[in-house]
Every structure is written in structure tokens, then in C-alpha cells.
Amino acid sequence: MENMVAQDERMAEYLEVADEVAAKYAGRRGSVIPVLQQVQERVGYLPPEVMKRIGERLGVPPAQIFGVASFYAQFRMAPVGKYVVKVCHGTACHVQGAGAITDALCDELGVADGATTEDGKFTVESVACLGCCSLAPVIMIEDNTYGRLTPDEARKIVREYGD
Amino acid sequence: MAKTGATVEVTVGLSSCGIAAGAADVFSAFQREFKEKGVDARLRRTGCVGMCYREPIVDVVTSGGAKYTYGELTADRVGRVVEEHVVGGKPVDEWLVRAEGRELPDETYYDQQVRLVLRNAGVIDPESIDEYIDAGGYEALTKVIKEMSPDDVIEELKASGLRGRGGAGFPTGIKWDLAKKAPGEMKYVIVNADEGDPGAFMDRSILEGDPHSVLEGLAIAAYTIGAQEGYFYVRAEYPLAIKRLRIAIEDATERGFVGENILGSGFSFKVHIKEGAGAFVCGEETALIASIEGQRGMPRLRPPYPAVKGLWAKPTNNNNVETYANIPWIISNGAAAYAAYGTESSKGTKVFALAGKITRGGLVEVPMGLTIRQVIDEVGGGVPEGRSFKAVQLGGPSGGCVPVEFMDIPIDYESITKTGAIMGSGGMVVMDDSTCMVDIARFFLHFTQDESCGKCTFCRVGTKRMLEILERITAGEGREGDIELLEELGEKIISSSLCGLGQSAPNPVLTTIKYFRDEYEAHINEKRCPALSCKALITYDIDPDKCIGCTVCAKKCPVGAITGERKEAHTIDQDLCTKCDACRQACKFDAVTVR
Numbered sequence: 001m002e003n004m005v006a007q008d009e010r011m012a013e014y015l016e017v018a019d020e021v022a023a024k025y026a027g028r029r030g031s032v033i034p035v036l037q038q039v040q041e042r043v044g045y046l047p048p049e050v051m052k053r054i055g056e057r058l059g060v061p062p063a064q065i066f067g068v069a070s071f072y073a074q075f076r077m078a079p080v081g082k083y084v085v086k087v088c089h090g091t092a093c094h095v096q097g098a099g100a101i102t103d104a105l106c107d108e109l110g111v112a113d114g115a116t117t118e119d120g121k122f123t124v125e126s127v128a129c130l131g132c133c134s135l136a137p138v139i140m141i142e143d144n145t146y147g148r149l150t151p152d153e154a155r156k157i158v159r160e161y162g163d
Numbered sequence: 164m165a166k167t168g169a170t171v172e173v174t175v176g177l178s179s180c181g182i183a184a185g186a187a188d189v190f191s192a193f194q195r196e197f198k199e200k201g202v203d204a205r206l207r208r209t210g211c212v213g214m215c216y217r218e219p220i221v222d223v224v225t226s227g228g229a230k231y232t233y234g235e236l237t238a239d240r241v242g243r244v245v246e247e248h249v250v251g252g253k254p255v256d257e258w259l260v261r262a263e264g265r266e267l268p269d270e271t272y273y274d275q276q277v278r279l280v281l282r283n284a285g286v287i288d289p290e291s292i293d294e295y296i297d298a299g300g301y302e303a304l305t306k307v308i309k310e311m312s313p314d315d316v317i318e319e320l321k322a323s324g325l326r327g328r329g330g331a332g333f334p335t336g337i338k339w340d341l342a343k344k345a346p347g348e349m350k351y352v353i354v355n356a357d358e359g360d361p362g363a364f365m366d367r368s369i370l371e372g373d374p375h376s377v378l379e380g381l382a383i384a385a386y387t388i389g390a391q392e393g394y395f396y397v398r399a400e401y402p403l404a405i406k407r408l409r410i411a412i413e414d415a416t417e418r419g420f421v422g423e424n425i426l427g428s429g430f431s432f433k434v435h436i437k438e439g440a441g442a443f444v445c446g447e448e449t450a451l452i453a454s455i456e457g458q459r460g461m462p463r464l465r466p467p468y469p470a471v472k473g474l475w476a477k478p479t480n481n482n483n484v485e486t487y488a489n490i491p492w493i494i495s496n497g498a499a500a501y502a503a504y505g506t507e508s509s510k511g512t513k514v515f516a517l518a519g520k521i522t523r524g525g526l527v528e529v530p531m532g533l534t535i536r537q538v539i540d541e542v543g544g545g546v547p548e549g550r551s552f553k554a555v556q557l558g559g560p561s562g563g564c565v566p567v568e569f570m571d572i573p574i575d576y577e578s579i580t581k582t583g584a585i586m587g588s589g590g591m592v593v594m595d596d597s598t599c600m601v602d603i604a605r606f607f608l609h610f611t612q613d614e615s616c617g618k619c620t621f622c623r624v625g626t627k628r629m630l631e632i633l634e635r636i637t638a639g640e641g642r643e644g645d646i647e648l649l650e651e652l653g654e655k656i657i658s659s660s661l662c663g664l665g666q667s668a669p670n671p672v673l674t675t676i677k678y679f680r681d682e683y684e685a686h687i688n689e690k691r692c693p694a695l696s697c698k699a700l701i702t703y704d705i706d707p708d709k710c711i712g713c714t715v716c717a718k719k720c721p722v723g724a725i726t727g728e729r730k731e732a733h734t735i736d737q738d739l740c741t742k743c744d745a746c747r748q749a750c751k752f753d754a755v756t757v758r
Contacts, residue, residue, distance in 0.1 A: 029475070032457035033440055037399070064458075071459040071616075073441030074399055091362030091556060091592045092518035094606050100743055107721055128443070128610065129361035130400060132180045133518035133592075134215030134525055143402065145183035151745060 014043045018050050022057035032060060032068050036075055045076040073128075081116040081123035083141050083161050085109075090129030092136040097151075101137050102126060104151030108158055122158060171204040171249050174222040176285060178211035178371045179403050180364070184218035185237050192241035193221075204249050210372025210407075212285030214272060215525035217260055223248055234260035234269070272523055275541050277504060279512050280488045281528045284372030289407050292414040295375040301420050303494035304379050307386055308428045311494075313343055316387045320490075322498035324510030329355060329446070329483030330558065330587045331663070332509075332576040338480060341470035342388040345478035350390040353474065353481040354381055355451060356397040356404070359443035360559030361610060363590035365514045366484040368526045370397070370404035373488065374411035378434070380487030382421055383494065385432045388480050392433050396451055399438040408436060443560070443614035447662045448473075448481045450616065461616045462662035483588065485514055505531035509575035519556070519592035520546045529574070536570035539593060550595040554678070558587025560607045560614075561667035563674030564600060583674040585667070599696035600679040601686050605633035607671035611664065622665030625656040629672060639699040641687035646676060695757045698742045702758055705746075707732035709754035716746035716755065 021038045025031035035054055040046055046069055055062040069075040087093075087102045102113055102124065109122050116123040132138045135147025139154060146157055175181075175190045193206050212220050217234030223244070224230045231254050233244065240258060248254050254262065260269040278284075287294040295301070307316055321336030342350065354377060358366040370377060381393050397405050412434050416422040423431045437455050445451045445460040452474050454460035473479025489511065493501045502510045509531040515538065518524045522544035529538055535555060539545060546552045554564040563584035572578045579586050594603065612626040629652050632645050653669030660666050676683060685691045692700040705716070705725075712730040724740045727733030735746070747755040 030437075030455055030457040033454065034438070037438060037440065067459055068457070071442060075440065089361070091559065091590070091603075091606070092524075094361075095519050095592065095594060095598050095603075097744075100745075103741070103743055104721070127400075128359065128441075129363065131358065131364035131367045132183050133362055133364055133516060133590075135180055135183055135218070136518065138183065145179065147180070147183045150748070151743070 011047070011049060014039075014047060014050050015053050017042050018053040019057060022054055025058065031058060032065065033072070036065070036069055040075060045079050047077075079116075079120075080125075082121050083158075084123045084125055085158060086125050086127045086130065086140040088128075088130040088132070088136070088138040088140070089126045090131075090133060090136070092133035093129075093138055096136040098137045100151050101139065101149055101154045104154050105139075105158060108155045121162065171226055172207060172222075172224040173204055173249060174207040174209050174224070176210065176212045176218065176220040177208045178368060179401070180215050181211070181218045181220065182403070186219035188238040189219045189221060189236060189241060192238040193245065196241055196245040200245065200250070202245060202250055208288050208290070209286060210284045210289045211368040211526055213276075213281065213368075213526040213528075214260070214269065214523070216523045217269070220260075223254070225252070229263055230261075231259055232261035232269075233258045269523075272525075272542060272544075275533060275537055276528055277512050277530045278528045279492045279501075279504075280369065280376075280485055280514050281372070281526065282492065283376060284368060284526075287373065289372055289374055290410050292375060292411070292418060295373070299495060300375050300491070301379055301415075301418075303491035304382050304386075304420060305426060307383050307494060308426050308430065313387045313389070316383065316494070317343065319494065319498045323493045323501040324498075324505070325486070325489055325493060325501065326509065326576065327482060328485035328489070328513070328588065330561065330585060332586060335482065335486055338470065338482070339384060339387055341468070342390075342478050342480040345471045347478045349392075349475075349477045350388055351474045351477055351479040352381055352384045352388065352390045352393040353448075353451065353455070353479060354393070354395045354484060354487055355446065355448070355481055356395055356401075356484045357439045357445050357451060358398055358401075358484075358588065359446050359614075360561075360588055360590050362516065362518055362556065362559055362592040363588055364516045365526065365589045367398075367401050367404050368516075369484050369488050369514070370401070371407055374404075374408045375415065376488045376491055377484055378408075378411050378415055378421065380490035381434070382415075382425070382432055383490050384480055384482070384487065386425075386430055388478070390480070391431060392435070394455055394474070395434070395436045396439055396445070396455060397436060399440060405436060405438065412436070442616070443610070444616045444662070444664050447664060450662070451481065452479065459616070461618050462664075464661060485589070506573055506575045508577055513574060513586070513589060515589045515591045517543045517591050517593070520550060520595040520598065521593040522547055531575050532573045534571050534573055535565065538574070538591070539570070543593070546593060546595045550597065552593070553596050553598060554594045554600065556584075556592040556594065556603065556671075557590070558585040558667075558670070559590045560611045561585055561663065561670060562587045562590075563670045564594070564603065564678065565674075566678040583670065583677060585670070597694055597696060599637070599692055599694035600675040600682050601633065601692075602637055602694075602696055604672045604675045605630065605637050608633055608668070611668040615664065615668070619660045619662075619665055621656045621659035622661075622668065625652050625659075626665075626668050628652055629656075629669065633672070636683065636686045637692075637697045637699065639686070639690045639697070641683075643687065645687055646680065646683050649673075650676060701742060702737065703735055703740055703742060703744075703746065704756050704758070705733050705735055706754045706756055709752050711752060711754075713751075715749050715751070719745045719749040721745060 055065040325335045326332040450460040450462040469479040608630045710732040717725040724736045
């Protein structure tokens, strides 16, 4: 019961964020993507209620909002861990062993690729090129990029974030 | 950059890859050392120097003007450089990678390069408009506005022979002319900086290293076609590029190079940044336009071309980052100087992101007409020792793998297209004998299948079917007839897709079948991966004659598949082994074999 109250309160907060961001873009063309980006930046993901609210505020049908949100890789429909470990799978990283990095990280954290750890701390995510090809293989956590990795070094890095 | 005083100048390369290698820490280490020791030296930042394989890179320019470049200069090495070189005046020889008057191995990295687009990258501070102006920046825009008519600009571009650097190679002068002639009061210009090709980082490096050059090129385009507004469409994965671009736009607006009534001419031009949300197909211009309009980024049929009916249905010119960065140089130096570089049909230079199995990977700019071999061997230093060169991947998911027998073809649009690859935007990923070509084809198909927008059936379903076939071949379940089926599907997808994504998606498969058919056949008929890369087709063993029983591999094995007594030969339980390669990497006696 308490849990549900907390959830409702959190959702109310999310909806407020949606209202606030949408208000900045009122009447401007092509604002769906930047509004979704900014709301996700603050909320962490895009719950259905929030997308519906954004649609109402921008005067765009919710189906269209969902269509845009589901089209682009950046938008998430589920919450993610505190740290998103982005494992680059660009061409250079692929030929330099990105697969082994993903395997090592999933093994270290005990999750499947794309999933979040039970304690909500880490999400492992395979991404397309991060553009640091000469440092391949590369991972990115928050705004920090780590390059020239071995599977063991990748394990060490997430361990440091875990402490 | 011209030196401002008689003090020593220390410049740290702060591009994304430099920072990833620790350059930000290096910068603060210099700051700290200078402050603590009261050193009178100037600390500067710059963008990508291009020698990515040496990051972090630091230049020390002495009061006499001599320049010394340090490579792999991590923060812990800063103290010694400050003490011995900046203060003591004696370079730390062992960490130097380039210095005037010395024969260091990296000197040859620049021998074949001609840096027009990258003229300022790694030289000026990308966050300083003054340094850009000192380097001749905004001279071209001023010249265009004060002395040239739009038609003069178009004639100059046509004479220069500049072609679109996004990949297709459409002549830029003609493109601008179409947008200029299109009727309409309101027009737009767009910079396509949605660099989605895996293995490419040219646009990021240009925007991080010299954002004003792109902005100046864009302003010239706006003046020429008569546009009032411009958009930078930049990948959200490039936060540093976006940050530096914002600074550039703000500063240029303040100085009157963009904004209202530019240089008192009555011409006004407003610039916006749109962050892409992660969709490879948005590299296609009509999809990109749909994305700026806030819709799903799905391409539409052309004609009408964006030059006639583009953003918000108005005439729109869209070019890639590198194309725009060329413009100010061409205007300032003249079309003839530009056309002096290159071949009959491809003029000027091309920027490449050199990566993969290469000794000196980095950002390089070479004149068109240089051979692929020259770029890989002379600039890039070839594949690392002990390996042999197999192929180079050009053009990313739309391109193809060019095998060793074509290494001597010149780099120009037509010659590369003849191999089945494309020039593309400039990704050049080198592959050696340990790279499986079937796996590379699977890798790219996985990418394009994932990125297909779903509009055209052949692209949506066809790439999925091709991927399934490639997955089963690399899993050792290939069947007779699979190669022919891949070829048939590939041809149909090419002929039945609306946009460039679908029309080129089969290229990585078709080129690898064309040049490496034997590898496909080995996978299918012999259930063998010649590159020893596909996990389902390889086995790890320990050579009992070489194993000394040091137990390192058993400790490294994450699944406990290796057993054995200390000082006795170990064995691998094949049922448990996940072929993660950890044991082979850990073994100091080369006892772990792969077959």
C-alpha cells in the first residue's frame, strides 16, 4: 500500500516535469523530439502516462508520440539502472573483441545484455558506434569513456562504480 | 597558432577520444603543476590532432618556437615533462613522438596528408572564436557577402569540383544551384552531422576540433541559396561536439557573423541545433528532414528533391559536415587551388577515420587519388606485426569489403564504386587474417536490419531473412544453396527499396561473397571458420607439451572449465567452455591452441 502511494507520488512528479518541459515548447513546430529528450533526461524513461500527457500538452495524438518514441533508439520505455554501461559495438570495436567485453560485463553483473541488475545499479546496453574507434574496444558509463579495454579491465571498471 | 609571447606553450588535445584516453586529467595535471611550482607557461586546449593511436597528445612549444609532440602522455608523466622540458628546457626524449629536426617514426604519419578540412583541427582552441579568426576564419564569409553574388559562389564551387562528402558524391555546386533556383521566400540549410556509420568519427572530430569552419560554410550556403534559417542535426551521442558548436554559434552571433543583418549587409541568418535521437536512417536526407519536423525518421520518395520541397515543404539544402568545412577554404584559396588536388573526377581531399587492425589508427586527410595501400601502409603503418592484411571496409553498412588485390586503386568515387564498395563518409576499418568475413557480413546485416525503418517490405523483411541465413552459417548450420539465396535476396532488396539504406544494405554481404566466397564455403561445407573467429566452429585446447601447469588459465576461466594439478598439464572441459578466449590471452607459454 505504502509502495503504491510512493509510486503515485512519483508519477505526479513525472507529470509535472512533462507539463513544465512541454510549456517551454508550446506553439513551436517540430518540438516532439526535444520534449521527449528533455523529459527522459529528468525522469529516466518515458512511462505511458507521461507520453500521454506530453501529447495533450503539445496537441499531438498520443499514438503519434508513442510512434516517435518507439522509433528512435534513444528513448526508453522502462526505467534503467543508476549507471548505464554502454558497450560500443561499432565496426572497430567488433573486430577488436567487443563481444567478449559484453560477455564479461554480463557475467560480472549477472544480467543479460540490455537488462538491469536487481539492485537497480547497472544496466548493460550494447550501442552502435560511440565514435572512439581508435581506442576500441570502448565502453561508456555516464559521460566517461574507457578505451583499449580487455574483458578483465572492463570488469574492474564496473566494480569501481559498484563500490 | 601564432605565439603570443616569449613563454613556453603547452597544448593538450581535448577531443572525445583524447579525453577517453585521459587527456582531461592531463590538462588538470599541467594546471596543478604550473600553479604549485609557479611556472610561467601558457596552457591551451585544442581538438583532435589526428594521431588517435597516441592519445593523450601534448605539444610543447618552446619560447624559440620549436614544437615538440608527446604521445601517450598520461597524467603521471606530466610532472617530469614540466620539470625537465617546460622549466628545464630539455625535452624528455623517450616520450617524444614528433619534433622538428628529429627523425622520429611518427613523422611519416603526416607525409602523405594534406589538411584542408582539418586545417585548424588540433591547432587552434575550438572554443575560441579569436583563434579561429586569427587563423583566417570568417574571411571567406566576409568575401562572399561583400564581393560575391550567389551565382559567383556557385560558379566557384562548380569549378572546384567539390562533391558531397556524405558518401554519394553529388556535385555541391549543382546542389546549391538547384536550391537557389527553387522558387520560394523561405528556405533552409541543414548540416547532416548524424554520423551513424559504425566505424566513423570524421564529423565528430571536425565539430569538436573546428566548429566554426562548419558554421562558416553553412552561413555561406545560406547566403548563396537565400536561406534564412539553418539546422545542425547532430547525434546526441556526441555531447562534446554539441557543446563546442553551441559556443561557436553564440560567439559568432555576438560578433555578427550569424544572426541579424550580417556584416551590415541586410542578410540575416538564424542557426539551430537539433539533437538526433538515434536512428541510422536519419542520415538519409528526407528522413532527416522528417526527424527535424518531429516525426518518425522515415524516408519519402524523391523527387521532389529537398532542394525544391524540403523542410516544412520549403526549398532546403542539406550537406554533410565535411562538405561545409571545405567551403571556406575553397572561397579563400580559390577553386583552382582546390582542384589542383585529386583526380579527374574527384577533386580535393578526403578525410578518413582509420581504425580496426591498424598500427596508427586516427583521423587522416589525404588528397583524392592516393591509393588505398598508401593510406593503410604509409599513413597508417599497416596491420600490427605478426598479422597479415586481409581487407579494408569502406563506407560502413552501405559499403563493402575491398580485398588486398585492389589495394592499388586510387581513392576516387568511381574507382571505389567499381569494387562494389562506396566512398561513403570516410570510415576505413582495416581487417587482418583473424577477422572472419562472414561474421563481418553478419555484423553489418544485424546493424541495418535493426535500423531499417520498416517502410519498404524488401528492406524490412529481406534484411531479416538475410541476417537469419548469416546467423546460421556462422553458427555452423549453413546449408547448401545459402550463398545463392543471399545473392538473390540481396539483389531484390537493392532493386525494391526506396532509400539508400535498403539500396545499399546488402553491399557488405555481396562484396564478401564476391571476394571471400571460399570463407562462406568453408563455413557451410566443412563447418570450419578459417579466421578462427566464429565460436560455434572453433575448439580451445591446451597443448600438454607446452603447458607447465602454472594454473593461471584455470584461475582466469570464468566458467571453471579448466582443471589440472599444479605443475601438470591442464585440460579444458569442452562442454563447459564458452570460448571467451580469456585462457589464451592469459597463457604466457602459448599453450592454449585454437582450431
